[in-house]
Structure formats: structure tokens, C-alpha cells
Amino acid sequence: MGGNHTQTEFILLGITDSPYAQTPLFLLFLLIYIVTLVGNFSIITLVRVSPSLHTPMYFFLTHFAFTDICYSTVISPRMLADLLSEDKTISFTGCMMQFLSFTFFGSAECHLLAMMAYDRHVAICQPLLYVTIISSRVCWQLVASSYLFAFLSAIIYTWCVFGGSLCGPNCINHFFCDIIPVLKLMCSDTHISEMVIFALITINAVCASAVIFLSYISIIRTVLRMGSAQSRARASHTCASHLTAVALFFGSAFFMYLQRPSSHRTLDKLASIFYSVVTPMLNPFIYSLRNKEVKLALVRCGRRFLNGWQHRRVLSSRT
Incomplete structure (x- = not known):
């Protein structure tokens, strides 16, 4: 892949060229990355070991947590290394693969959020047919x-960005290989590439947003028709976590990509940090702290672990 480069x-x-800020930023982002890994791996493990969470909703959530792990891992380790290293070079192939992976997992998250909204729509609006419609095979x-569309999108994005002539300066004013900073290094005309990228991002975002919007329109209508206040509260509560994740992901992505290239690179870097580093860390908290089923499963697993540990301790003391 790639043209005449x-x-x-x-x-x-990188993020900053200030030597005084690099070490504190390294410690901060290292902590964020560790919390991201622990939080998302915990979600995946909890769903797998808890029979009460073996439902389509949490099946989608495990894949969402998996993409969060991969999404963050594509960016964070390289960013952390650059904060402490004087050598910030990255090969053409390495840059292209980082971009391909980043766009693949980012697009996959976009589609998974739409699938999760559809799942909530069927669960609330058609509860009697839920098991039939959202079967294991359908999941x-x-x-x-989602992964297939994400892969095809990532291939097109990567071709548009790296398929031209890259014979200008080799300094990327960013902390990873993103669309706008790399396109600025193109010697050839990037107008067509920019139009294709903008159109594809718009199609992906609008299609996913449309599924989410229409799903929640139906959900709201169904919730308003519920006679019990408790039923309305329960239905609203199950959607709150998903809506929060949607707002975080699409809000930062729309700000970053559905706008003209900005001259305020610092603001763009801050937005990139938020959606590529901070958001994957927040998602496990959103789905655990605001979800009673996850909290109950976590308590049960904690009790089983504690009982098992006490049992082993008693056996070891007897021997």
C-alpha cells in the first residue's frame, strides 16, 4: 500500500517539547493506560465468569471493552516511549500500521455502539421477541x-492518507500518525483524498448515529407508554451507560474530524488525547458504576473469591 513516497x-x-512537562505527563498517561487495561480486562473477565451476565447486552460490551484495549494500546505505549526518549522517529511502515490499526478499532467502536443501541431497542420495545431476534447467531x-465494515473503512482511510507522494518535511506535529498531520506532509494534491476521507467518516458516523437515534426514539416512546414508574426507571437506567459512552465517543470524534483542518494544533491534540486515551479509561467505570447487574456480579465474584481464599487458608492451617 502506498504511492510514490x-x-x-x-x-x-509529540504532545509537548517542554522537558519539564514530559515526566509528569508520562506518569499521568502511564496511570491512565494501566487503569484502562485493568478496567477493560476486568469487564471482559467479569462477563465471562458471571452466568448472570451471559446475555447479548454484555456480549457486545465485552467486544466494546476489547476494542477499547486495542484502541488505547495502538496509541499509548508509543506515546509513553516518546515522552521519555529523545529519538521520536517512526518508520513509514510503522506509521502506516499504527494509522491502519487506529482507524480499524476506532471504526469498530463506532459500529459496536450502534449495535448496542439496537440491542437495547429490541430488549425494551420487543421484550417478548428479544431472545428470538437477538440470538447468539445474530450477535x-x-x-x-462491525469488524468487517471497520476493516474496509480502515483500508480506504490508509490508502487515502499514505497512497500519495510523501516527499516533503518528515515531522508530524502530533503524538501519533493521525489523518490531518500526515496529510499535511503530502506533496501531491490532497483535495480528493480529503473529500473521500470526509465522506467516509460522515457515512460511518451518520449511519451509526442514525441507528442510535432511531433506536432511542423508539425506546423513549415505549418508556413513556409504560404504566409503572419502576419499569420506566429500570428501562432508562439500562440505557444511561450506553448514552454516556455514545456522547463521549461521538462528541470528541465529531469535534476532531468533522471540521476543517484547524491551525490550533494544541486544541486538536487535547481532543485527540481525550478520545484516544481518556475515553477508553472511562468506559469501564461508566458501565460498572451505573449498572446494577455489573455491580452485583462483581460483589458475587468478590464473595466467591473471598470464600475460596478463606477455605484454602483453613485447609492449609490444618495441614
């Missing part, structure tokens, strides 16, 4: 289609 490596300028088909 003469660059064999790039230099990532796998929906997840597979």
Missing part, C-alpha cells in the same frame, strides 16, 4: 459485520 521515516513531535453476525 521518498520518506522512510517520520518524526513525531456474532452483528459483531462480525
